[in-house]
Amino acid sequence: MCDQTFLAVVFGPCDKCSKEKPLRAVYIKSEQLSYCSLCVEMVQLVGLHHRLKLHGLIPPSDITHKHRDLPGQSFDAGLSNHRLFAVHQVAERVEALGQFVMKTRRTLKGHGNKVLCMDWCKDKRRIVSSSQDGKVIVWDSFTTNKEHAVTMPCTWVMACAYAPSGCAVACGGLDNKCSVYPLTFDKNENMAAKKKSVAMHTNYLSACSFTNSDMQILTASGDGTCALWDVESGQLLQSFHGHGADVLCLDLAPSETGNTFVSGGCDKKAMVWDMRSGQCIQSFETHDSDINSVRYYPSGDAFASGSDDATCRLYDLRADREVAIYSKESIIFGASSVDFSLSGRLLFAGYNDYTINVWDVLKGSRVSILFGHENRVSTLRVSPDGTAFCSGSWDHTLRVSA
Amino acid sequence: STTNNIAQARKLVEQLRIEAGIERIKVSKASSELMNYCEQHARNDPLLVGVPASENPFKDKKPCIIL
Numbered sequence: 001m002c003d004q005t006f007l008a009v010v011f012g013p014c015d016k017c018s019k020e021k022p023l024r025a026v027y028i029k030s031e032q033l034s035y036c037s038l039c040v041e042m043v044q045l046v047g048l049h050h051r052l053k054l055h056g057l058i059p060p061s062d063i064t065h066k067h068r069d070l071p072g073q074s075f076d077a078g079l080s081n082h083r084l085f086a087v088h089q090v091a092e093r094v095e096a097l098g099q100f101v102m103k104t105r106r107t108l109k110g111h112g113n114k115v116l117c118m119d120w121c122k123d124k125r126r127i128v129s130s131s132q133d134g135k136v137i138v139w140d141s142f143t144t145n146k147e148h149a150v151t152m153p154c155t156w157v158m159a160c161a162y163a164p165s166g167c168a169v170a171c172g173g174l175d176n177k178c179s180v181y182p183l184t185f186d187k188n189e190n191m192a193a194k195k196k197s198v199a200m201h202t203n204y205l206s207a208c209s210f211t212n213s214d215m216q217i218l219t220a221s222g223d224g225t226c227a228l229w230d231v232e233s234g235q236l237l238q239s240f241h242g243h244g245a246d247v248l249c250l251d252l253a254p255s256e257t258g259n260t261f262v263s264g265g266c267d268k269k270a271m272v273w274d275m276r277s278g279q280c281i282q283s284f285e286t287h288d289s290d291i292n293s294v295r296y297y298p299s300g301d302a303f304a305s306g307s308d309d310a311t312c313r314l315y316d317l318r319a320d321r322e323v324a325i326y327s328k329e330s331i332i333f334g335a336s337s338v339d340f341s342l343s344g345r346l347l348f349a350g351y352n353d354y355t356i357n358v359w360d361v362l363k364g365s366r367v368s369i370l371f372g373h374e375n376r377v378s379t380l381r382v383s384p385d386g387t388a389f390c391s392g393s394w395d396h397t398l399r400v401s402a
Numbered sequence: 403s404t405t406n407n408i409a410q411a412r413k414l415v416e417q418l419r420i421e422a423g424i425e426r427i428k429v430s431k432a433s434s435e436l437m438n439y440c441e442q443h444a445r446n447d448p449l450l451v452g453v454p455a456s457e458n459p460f461k462d463k464k465p466c467i468i469l
Contacts, residue, residue: 027407027414030404030408030411086429087436094441097450102449142460242417279420280417280420298439299439301432301439316432319432321429342448343442343447344436346447346449362436387458387459400460402460
């Protein structure tokens with residue numbers, strides 16, 4: 001991120017176990033106590049156990065067994081007798097994938113500084129990208145030609161999105177706003193002149209996306225909120241409060257499954273929202289650090305997240321829990337961006353160690369690793385027809401690979 | 403500030419109640435449905451099964467010519 005925010009940590013004796021550790025504030029029966037992170041986990045675990053018992057998901061019995069945490073089963077420790085499955089156990093009989101050969105097919109050069117965000121157009125060939133130097137460029141990925149370019153009045157344009165019609169792009173960043181630029185092929189027209197300011201936040205814009213039409217935009221901001229705006233009038237239609245820190249990413253559910261979206265933030269939580277009521281429907285907090293990227297599974301029943309804790313995780317919405325972790329001991333840098341292939345079998349993740357790892361979603365194993373970028377990968381999207389994926393990096397380039 | 407804390411805790415409990423009240427299915431069922439979705443759509447996934455160079459616009463050696 002552009003500026004570092006440091007969490008002020010209180011160090012001292014834990015109110016539960018009395019050990020000297022970094023403390024977090026916990027509310028128990030309306031009283032504020034300071035627990036160390038281990039005791040916080042224990043309290044949450046007891047609470048979860050109680051919740052599951054209330055719904056008959058586990059039979060009433062004491063928490064006497066303490067199972068070791070196994071990958072993909074982070075909720076298991078302490079829950080007796082029931083083995084909760086992770087996807088890779090159910091997918092044991094699925095055929096393993098063969099070797100993948102993916103290469104960079106196009107390199108888009110032209111940005112003068114770090115590429116921060118990119119998006120594909122629905123026509124499967126155009127790409128919009130934004131960078132730290134304030135430039136937003138629209139490319140034709142087949143020919144690598146630049147079709148449009150506009151300079152924003154601010155630096156660090158952290159979010160950009162293509163309109164579904166292909167006639168406009170939205171972008172924003174440190175200016176705290178999301179602006180929409182209609183795309184015109186008229187050489188005499190200045191793109192910046194037709195700019196329309198749509199969203200206004202009180203902190204930086206971290207992500208934006210059009211909904212199913214050109215008429216509404218969903219934004220996420222460093223002020224901890226997400227918001228839905230009407231493009232024509234600039235009016236705020238709905239705001240979404242609940243994150244305890246900066247919201248870094250969002251993704252809309254695929255159209256067949258309705259009006260929800262998922263957001264991820266610096267509070268390590270991924271939250272699923274109802275767009276009409278503004279209500280948070282589900283939340284997931286299993287990551288150990290900021291969630292940089294969230295992306296829905298193609299069926300809409302699950303979503304993946306990439307985080308600074310160097311793992312990607314898969315959460316199932318109908319089971320309401322994490323069902324897979326994609327990590328390796330050798331991967332210690334954060335994942336900045338994730339996306340699924342068309343069938344959902346592959347998960348592409350761009351990391352801060354300059355690589356792109358390709359994971360087998362069902363088996364939980366890595367199938368391929370791509371090199372090529374000379375600095376951290378900041379953004380990654382698979383094309384709408386699934387034939388290729390584009391990655392943008394701090395090395396000022398975008399690469400289309402297939 | 404205690405009234406603030408109580409109000410905050412109340413909101414948190416309200417939110418947790420809503421979240422606890424949703425319908426859940428078993429992970430084994432959810433996982434097998436994810437598997438089925440993958441298997442059904444695997445054939446149409448170009449990055450998974452690979453498409454011949456003649457059909458993938460990015461794999462062409464010469465750039466596309468637009469008329």
